[in-house]
Amino acid sequence: MPLTFRKSFRILPGVRLNINKRSWSITTGGSSGPRHTHSSTGRRTTSMDLPGPFGWRRTRSAGRR
Template sequence: MPITFRRSFRILPGVRININRRSWSVTFGSKNGPRYTRSSTGRDTYSVDLPGPFGFRTTRRRNRED
């Protein structure tokens, strides 16, 4: 069984820092409203929870500049 690590810190209302064993990310938005997450691995994710068991999420990969 693999060992996992994930930690999330609220730094301001509506802003969270998320850390796991491979990367970190910053999330803007509320739990029940729209959210935008930007990851250190080059991902941008937009997500919205819809009524009931439904939701919408789209992820885009950024061009990383070396």
């Protein structure tokens, strides 16, 4: 099993800075409502928790289709 590095910091209420081995990202939004993540690699993700065991996610990558 490979070792991984990941760290998350809360910089403001509702704003998190996430750092891993290859990139960093900013996540905005709280536990209720949608969350938006913008990564240094150009990936943008919008996700939302739905009632029960359901969730919704939409991911877009910059420069790729």
